[in-house]
Amino acid sequence: MQISKGVEWAAHAAAMMIALPEGRGLKAEALARYHDVPTAYMAKQLQALSKAGIIQSSRGAHGGYRLAKLATDISLWDITAAVDGRTPAFRCTEIRQNGPCGLKRKDCKSPCHIAASFAVAEAAFRNSLKAVTLADLGGQVVRDSTPEHLTDVMTWLHEEAQPLSETS
DSSP: OOOOOOOOOHHHHHHHHTTTTTEEEEHHHHHHHOOOOOOOOHHHHHHHHHHSSSSEEEEEEEEEEEEESOOOGGGHHHHHHHHOOOOOOOOOOGGGGGGTTTEEEEOOOOHHHHHHHHHHHHHHHHHHHOBHHHHHHHHHHHHHOOOOHHHHHHHHHHHEEEOOOOOO
């Protein structure tokens, strides 16, 4: 299973939004610059998060992005599903029915054991991501960061966060 770079970028962008003051947001350009990634690609991830209701966008000169819900209500699975989709990583094509010794469809009375094993693994993976919230990650960053780094981040946020206008 491979998780796209977009999930990483979206998770980092959403994590930055935890510390935004009320009524302020970050532009896609600022988030891209902070993480040193292409603006167009960051904007694509932010659009996916917005469409999923994880973040909200505000248009215009005083536009930007901010969390649409509490960080405690956003899981890593929510972000992963918003960016990469909810389609299972493994899709059984019933190849056990192919080839010279393939089973007949009527003889496939139970699910393919390989598909069933992958389904169990995928459920464990998703449940693991559902158990980690954005608030959990934010708390871990605060615990693991030096006071100097936290000051640098908060200074950057203060300089970059824009007052938001209308929400769309």
